[in-house]
Amino acid sequence: MAPTAVRSLVDERLDKLISTHPPTETDPVEFWGAQFDMGLAWPSLPEGSGGMGVSPGEAASVNRVLGEAGAPSDNVARNLIGYGMGAPTVAVHGTTEQRERWLRKLFTAEEIWCQLFSEPGAGSDAAGVGTSAVRDGDEWVVNGQKVWTTLGHNAKWGMLTARTNPAVPKHRGITYFIIDMDQPGVEVRPLRQITGEAEFNEIYFTDARVPDRNRLGGVGEGWRVSVTTLMNERVIIGENVSPRGEGAIATAVEVWRNSDSDDQARRDQLVKLWVEAEAIRLTSIRDRMARMKGTPGPEGSTLKLQWAEFRKQAFAWAVDMMGAHGMLYPEAYEFRTPDSLETDHSPQWQFLRSRANSIEGGTSEILRNVIGERVLGLPREPRVDLELPWKEVARS
Numbered sequence: 001m002a003p004t005a006v007r008s009l010v011d012e013r014l015d016k017l018i019s020t021h022p023p024t025e026t027d028p029v030e031f032w033g034a035q036f037d038m039g040l041a042w043p044s045l046p047e048g049s050g051g052m053g054v055s056p057g058e059a060a061s062v063n064r065v066l067g068e069a070g071a072p073s074d075n076v077a078r079n080l081i082g083y084g085m086g087a088p089t090v091a092v093h094g095t096t097e098q099r100e101r102w103l104r105k106l107f108t109a110e111e112i113w114c115q116l117f118s119e120p121g122a123g124s125d126a127a128g129v130g131t132s133a134v135r136d137g138d139e140w141v142v143n144g145q146k147v148w149t150t151l152g153h154n155a156k157w158g159m160l161t162a163r164t165n166p167a168v169p170k171h172r173g174i175t176y177f178i179i180d181m182d183q184p185g186v187e188v189r190p191l192r193q194i195t196g197e198a199e200f201n202e203i204y205f206t207d208a209r210v211p212d213r214n215r216l217g218g219v220g221e222g223w224r225v226s227v228t229t230l231m232n233e234r235v236i237i238g239e240n241v242s243p244r245g246e247g248a249i250a251t252a253v254e255v256w257r258n259s260d261s262d263d264q265a266r267r268d269q270l271v272k273l274w275v276e277a278e279a280i281r282l283t284s285i286r287d288r289m290a291r292m293k294g295t296p297g298p299e300g301s302t303l304k305l306q307w308a309e310f311r312k313q314a315f316a317w318a319v320d321m322m323g324a325h326g327m328l329y330p331e332a333y334e335f336r337t338p339d340s341l342e343t344d345h346s347p348q349w350q351f352l353r354s355r356a357n358s359i360e361g362g363t364s365e366i367l368r369n370v371i372g373e374r375v376l377g378l379p380r381e382p383r384v385d386l387e388l389p390w391k392e393v394a395r396s
Contacts (some may be wrong), residue, residue, distance in 0.1 A: 006054050010062060011036045012259075018069050022170045028072035032108040041107045045091050049099045050107055052360045060288075075109040078340045080115030082106045083084055089233045092356070093176075093216045093225045093291065102157065103176070114155035114181065115233070116146040116203060117226065120224050121395050126161070126230065126364045127170045127223055130395070131205060133162035136213050138178065140164075142185070143199070148360070152188050152201035155181045159229060160210070161222050166391040173390050174222035178214045185209065194352045199341070211385030241284040241307055247315035248354075249277040251347050255318040266321060273314050280306050302375065305367040315351040317342035322347065365388060 021034045035041050036050045043059040045051025051059075060156070067073065076083050083106070090102055103113040122128035130142025135270045143160055152158070152295040158179045165173035167279040181188070185208030190198030242248070256270055287303050319326035345351070372378040385393045 006058060010052065010054060010058055011045065013040055014062065014065050016174065018066075018071075021366045023066070023069050023071040028075070029108050029110060031072055032075050033104065035066075035071075036104050036107045041103075042087060042091070045103075048096075049091060050087075050103050075107065079109040080114050081115050081155075081159075081343055082109075082111075082157070085115060085229045085232045086113040086157070088157065089216065089225060089229045090178075094229050094239075097213075098178075098216070101288070106157075107271075110158040112151060112154045112384055113153040114149050115229065116147045116149060116152075116160040116179070118146060120145060120147050120202075121244060124363045126226060127174065128390075128393075128395070129161050129163055129174060131162045132166075133164050133175060133210065135164070135212075136165075136209075140175075140210045140212065141214075142177075142179065142208045142210060144205050146203040146205075147200075148191070149188075149201045149203050150199060150360070151279075151338075151341070152181065152200070152203055153190060154339060157181060158203070161226050163390065164222075165220055168220070169387050169391050170224045170385070170390040170393060172220055173228070175219050176216045176222035176225040177210045179210050179392055180214075183208060188336055192335060194355065195345075196331060197336045197338055199338055205352060230362065237352045241303070244281060245280065247277070247312045249274055251350060252314050252318045252321075255321050255347060259321055261321070269317060273310075273317060277311055279316070280310055300369045301362065301370045305364055305371070306359055309355040311350075311357050315347060315354045318347045320352045325392060326351075 010269060017034060017038050021031050023031060027035075032041070039047060039050065039052035040052030041061050043052045043054050043062050044056050046053050074167040087103060087106055090099055090106075094102070106113060116131075117126050117333065118131055119127070119131060121130060129144075131146065133140040133142045135141075140162070142160070144162070146160075149155075149158070151328075158181050160177045160179045162177060163172050163173050163350070164175040179186070185206045187206070189202050189204070191200045191202055192198050193200060217223075245253070252270060252273055256267070261267075267363070283303055283306065326348060329348050331349050345353070362370070369381065373380055
């Protein structure tokens with residue numbers, strides 16, 4: 001289809017969506033459902049999967065038009081793991097039946113998703129998983145433990161990597177499943193964080209059963225599928241880069257203005273933070289334009305690394321600027337389990353929470369390795385376990 005015809009079709013569907021479902025008057029779930037059915041959820045995906053098969057550039061224009069029309073968009077914040085990581089993975093590796101089964105309710109946030117990769121004994125080694133899945137007819141029996149599961153307490157579905165063959169090297173014995181978090185054998189325990197709340201969880205599996213139809217990709221091909229999830233995870237975290245003057249730098253500027261300080265050294269530090277925030281914002285724009293041409297690559301690791309380290313610096317500067325008042329904690333370490341990834345908190349809360357930014361989505365150390373090897377072409381670090389059967393690899 002010619003570009004002008006594509007543009008005309010997109011505009012036609014946008015006009016129909018907005019006219020038949022006025023964004024400010026329609027129930028959000030109803031609006032998102034209609035948006036999905038018209039192919040305007042992820043326009044670059046195929047018809048029937050919430051898309052129209054158009055270019056990523058056209059997809060970006062859809063979001064802009066809907067934003068200007070006042071369309072509800074908190075489905076993304078409520079289901080960020082599903083929207084940013086689950087949907088791309090299902091779209092790439094799922095069958096037609098799986099896309100039809102999961103994507104619509106994922107987009108409308110009627111079914112929340114979580115990620116079940118990290119384990120207590122695997123650290124940042126996503127291929128070192130020890131949670132087992134043993135086939136029993138048309139089902140798999142899962143036993144093991146996962147940790148740092150964001151919003152797992154709200155999730156209906158979990159993206160699970162499990163070891164189905166311990167006798168082969170670790171990258172080749174993993175299978176990827178979508179598991180029902182509400183079923184027997186799945187226990188969610190909150191992890192109270194330094195902020196006082198429990199956004200993260202640990203998950204225990206005891207003879208939990210997963211139908212084989214919930215498997216994404218082939219048996220033993222879970223690493224290939226999980227790479228899609230991980231690449232998109234870094235992209236969605238990196239896309240949290242705020243518009244000019246907003247986000248972490250806005251907090252720092254507000255603290256400066258409220259301080260009535262004339263300390264020139266601190267002002268210079270703030271200006272340097274501003275410049276860095278702008279560099280990250282512009283890098284985000286370049287990265288987004290590059291991704292419009294294809295699948296996200298290791299460049300997302302660069303942006304995620306910059307974003308995480310900057311947030312730690314900016315909030316540390318803000319709390320330091322507050323002096324003794326920065327030692328107080330307005331949130332009072334209240335224990336709660338949030339329903340979404342909230343950020344509207346005090347500078348002190350942001351300072352504490354930003355510690356996790358350099359851990360989640362791949363630690364900064366791991367990302368530096370990815371950048372060194374896949375972007376700069378440096379030699380890999382020596383590894384002695386890549387060709388060993390997983391069961392022979394030393395583990396903590």
